Amino acid sequence: MNRNACYHIVVNDRFDERWLHWFEGHTVDYRDNGTTLIVLTDVDQPALFGIINRIRDLGLELISVQKDDLR
Template sequence: MTRHAGPGEPAAYTLRVAGHLDPHWAPALGGLALTHDDDGATSLSGVVADQAELHGLLARIRDLGVTLLSVAIVDQT
């Protein structure tokens, strides 16, 4: 059975945005690992402390003016 983290628990996420972000944005995006995908998108991966931090990351992505393609919690089993 898969168990997902609750709202106050750390969880691993992968967020995808349109375009290739420059790696210098990683610290501003919670230190998530940035990977340039072959389809022209950027994947941001790593552990997010809680839902508040996730919402902060989403706000920073919005403020960058890039298109958010997806947000997925990654099963850590």
């Protein structure tokens, strides 16, 4: 059974402001350590992989992906 979940994605460096529209509907937080946290809420696997592909296409370094099940 496919369930939606919340994902926390961390990438190295800050996003260019021009890229924010690609992550509309999600939370983007610039952290003090120079990384960017993207919080995806209530997304399925295809949406997650779409975001990961976008991160790759932008040439950003993916540091981590953490899943939190929605209950």
